[in-house]
Amino acid sequence: MMRIERITNGIVLDHIKAGVGIEILKLFPTELLRTKIDYASYVDSPSMHVKDIIKIENVDVNPATLLKLALLSPSITISIIRNGHVQSKMTPEIPPLVEGVLTCTNPKCITLLESYLSSRFHVSWNADGRIRKQCAYCEHIIR
Amino acid sequence: MGSFSGRHIIDTADLATEEILHLVEIANQLQDMGRDKARHVAAGKVLATLFWEPSTRTRLSFESAMFRLGGHVLGFSEAASTSVAKGETLADTIQTVALYSDIIAMRHPLEGSAFAASTYSRIPVINGGDGAHLHPTQTLGDTYTLLKEKGRLEGLRIGFLGDLLFGRTVHTFARLLARFGAEMQFFAPEGLNIPEYVRDSLESAGANFKEREWRLESIEDLDVLYVTRLQKERFFSEEEYLRRKNSYIINKEALSKAKPDILILHPLPRNEEISVDVDPLPNAGYFRQAEYGLQMRMALIAACLGVVA
Numbered sequence: 001m002m003r004i005e006r007i008t009n010g011i012v013l014d015h016i017k018a019g020v021g022i023e024i025l026k027l028f029p030t031e032l033l034r035t036k037i038d039y040a041s042y043v044d045s046p047s048m049h050v051k052d053i054i055k056i057e058n059v060d061v062n063p064a065t066l067l068k069l070a071l072l073s074p075s076i077t078i079s080i081i082r083n084g085h086v087q088s089k090m091t092p093e094i095p096p097l098v099e100g101v102l103t104c105t106n107p108k109c110i111t112l113l114e115s116y117l118s119s120r121f122h123v124s125w126n127a128d129g130r131i132r133k134q135c136a137y138c139e140h141i142i143r
Numbered sequence: 144m145g146s147f148s149g150r151h152i153i154d155t156a157d158l159a160t161e162e163i164l165h166l167v168e169i170a171n172q173l174q175d176m177g178r179d180k181a182r183h184v185a186a187g188k189v190l191a192t193l194f195w196e197p198s199t200r201t202r203l204s205f206e207s208a209m210f211r212l213g214g215h216v217l218g219f220s221e222a223a224s225t226s227v228a229k230g231e232t233l234a235d236t237i238q239t240v241a242l243y244s245d246i247i248a249m250r251h252p253l254e255g256s257a258f259a260a261s262t263y264s265r266i267p268v269i270n271g272g273d274g275a276h277l278h279p280t281q282t283l284g285d286t287y288t289l290l291k292e293k294g295r296l297e298g299l300r301i302g303f304l305g306d307l308l309f310g311r312t313v314h315t316f317a318r319l320l321a322r323f324g325a326e327m328q329f330f331a332p333e334g335l336n337i338p339e340y341v342r343d344s345l346e347s348a349g350a351n352f353k354e355r356e357w358r359l360e361s362i363e364d365l366d367v368l369y370v371t372r373l374q375k376e377r378f379f380s381e382e383e384y385l386r387r388k389n390s391y392i393i394n395k396e397a398l399s400k401a402k403p404d405i406l407i408l409h410p411l412p413r414n415e416e417i418s419v420d421v422d423p424l425p426n427a428g429y430f431r432q433a434e435y436g437l438q439m440r441m442a443l444i445a446a447c448l449g450v451v452a
């Protein structure tokens with residue numbers, strides 16, 4: 001296991017579904033990522049068996065990004081670190097209808113051609129606890 | 144039960160079971176009224192038929208329905224000849240047309256287009272088909288057909304034959320029939336079975352259905368056989384098509400094994416799936432089905448315009 005260093009100011013994204021960390025990083029603009037980043041994948045976890053952890057120095061997260069993070073990995077916890085201390089820790093709530101955040105992957109979906117349409121997804125949970133994101137327009141289920 | 148006045152018809156899943164039965168009631172009322180009285184029901188109202196993708200049959204059915212209600216019709220039958228070809232957005236087309244008309248019937252090649260249109264429309268939008276996604280007026284017309292021809296849906300044993308993967312009419316119809324307790328059997332060539340998401344939704348709805356291989360004797364215990372178009376290009380290969388084609392053709396001889404009152408349906412237009420020698424038989428329900436489809440469209444237009452109770 002890779003050693004994860006402490007950070008003084010920034011964010012710690014923990015309990016990320018194993019292997020999804022790379023998708024999580026893509027949610028941040030590249031210019032924000034020109035900083036110290038620790039990224040560990042498939043780390044042993046007592047509660048999740050394996051997980052990813054990411055620490056990013058000198059960045060903040062806005063509410064829209066918080067929701068995107070949670071939609072990619074609902075188990076995620078986000079800690080804001082200030083002066084070496086955890087200032088706050090949160091698990092974002094996912095509303096049943098998510099607007100304008102996700103993009104439909106069905107190439108025949110009207111939202112792809114008529115790009116002014118705000119995307120809408122119905123969010124629910126499968127019997128096995130996995131998140132289910134269904135386009136309100138075409139009913140396609142995205143990964 | 145909500146009133147239909149001002150409502151959009153995008154997906155039959157949005158309609159409560161008693162609302163569907165109410166539409167059937169309205170369709171019956173409009174027929175009982177007789178042609179002359181029905182011609183006053185929507186007098187002075189305007190239906191816009193917006194067809195971004197050509198579908199002569201569906202468009203003519205909507206237009207005839209409006210004419211029989213005494214209303215007027217305007218619209219376009221393909222995108223190439225319209226402002227859409229000049230790059231107008233769906234939202235702008237809908238908002239403009241809503242000023243010229245009282246109700247819209249639309250068909251569009253992209254999935255979710257009718258729902259998108261409804262979010263920009265102050266007048267009712269009826270989905271006449273959005274890509275391979277939904278086709279609620281066909282489904283409601285087919286439901287009306289079964290009720291008129293068989294008097295019930297519950298316990299009816301319905302076979303679906305043909306391309307069940309791309310045949311969207313089957314998908315929405317099957318989900319609706321599941322609600323009414325019909326028994327369904329799906330017969331498709333290899334690789335053209337009902338898609339996973341339809342199977343899932345039927346299973347989670349507790350539907351009574353089986354997927355079977357089609358044999359000559361499969362027809363024996365069916366009350367209804369719903370045949371869909373088999374298109375050569377959907378087959379795995381040309382050889383596969385030629386090899387299987389004949390076994391999926393319903394002709395007079397194939398019907399000799401069936402119940403005497405079996406009802407044969409088809410959303411039309413047909414290719415070779417149903418032989419013309421079936422046409423004169425009372426079992427051939429597909430032209431009556433087109434007529435019931437028209438009557439259901441009359442009911443939908445009248446109900447959404449709020450001109451019938």
Ligand SMILES: [Zn+2]
Pocket residue numbers: 104105106109110111135136137138139140255
């Ligand atoms: Zn979509």
